[in-house]
Amino acid sequence: MTDMYEAAPTMEETSLRDAMSLFATGVTVLTVGGEHAHGMTANAFTSVSLDPPLVLCCISRSAVMHEAIGNTKRFGVSIMGADQRDTAKYFADKRRPLGPEQFDAVDWMEGPHSGAPLLTGSLAWLECELVQFYDGGDHTIFVGQVLSCSRGGGSGALLFYGSAFHRV
Numbered sequence: 001m002t003d004m005y006e007a008a009p010t011m012e013e014t015s016l017r018d019a020m021s022l023f024a025t026g027v028t029v030l031t032v033g034g035e036h037a038h039g040m041t042a043n044a045f046t047s048v049s050l051d052p053p054l055v056l057c058c059i060s061r062s063a064v065m066h067e068a069i070g071n072t073k074r075f076g077v078s079i080m081g082a083d084q085r086d087t088a089k090y091f092a093d094k095r096r097p098l099g100p101e102q103f104d105a106v107d108w109m110e111g112p113h114s115g116a117p118l119l120t121g122s123l124a125w126l127e128c129e130l131v132q133f134y135d136g137g138d139h140t141i142f143v144g145q146v147l148s149c150s151r152g153g154g155s156g157a158l159l160f161y162g163s164a165f166h167r168v
Contacts, residue, residue: 024161032068033115040065041092053146076116077126082156082167113147
């Protein structure tokens with residue numbers, strides 16, 4: 001039996017970004033409403049606990065969303081459906097308008113518990129209240145308690161794999 005670590009490439013040979021591009025993830029758009037309105041495409045998102053209902057998202061300290069969630073303490077999550085590739089790309093584009101104007105280009109509804117824009121046509125929506133945050137290197141790990149969630153009518157998911165969007 002060979003030791004798999006003997007042949008493993010070093011960090012210099014393969015970047016973590018390259019390696020992680022081979023891990024397929026779902027795609028979400030995180031949103032904050034009100035004075036700090038902002039949206040951001042994110043795939044560093046997961047469920048943490050069912051009781052209490054907790055989710056987490058990891059956000060770069062340099063991202064506009066980092067300060068927005070820190071200020072409002074509430075956020076929305078729209079889980080992207082297979083036909084929402086353009087919406088996901090839009091919220092990943094740093095050239096889009098900032099503030100509430102960025103939501104003029106999409107259909108959305110205001111979350112009754114968070115005030116965050118929830119994107120129409122998504123597979124599901126969650127509204128969350130920030131309950132904890134942790135240092136994660138150049139990111140912060142934000143943990144939110146789910147205040148409400150609902151399902152949309154879509155059946156296919158949007159995935160991110162190999163540095164590109166894919167439909168399932």
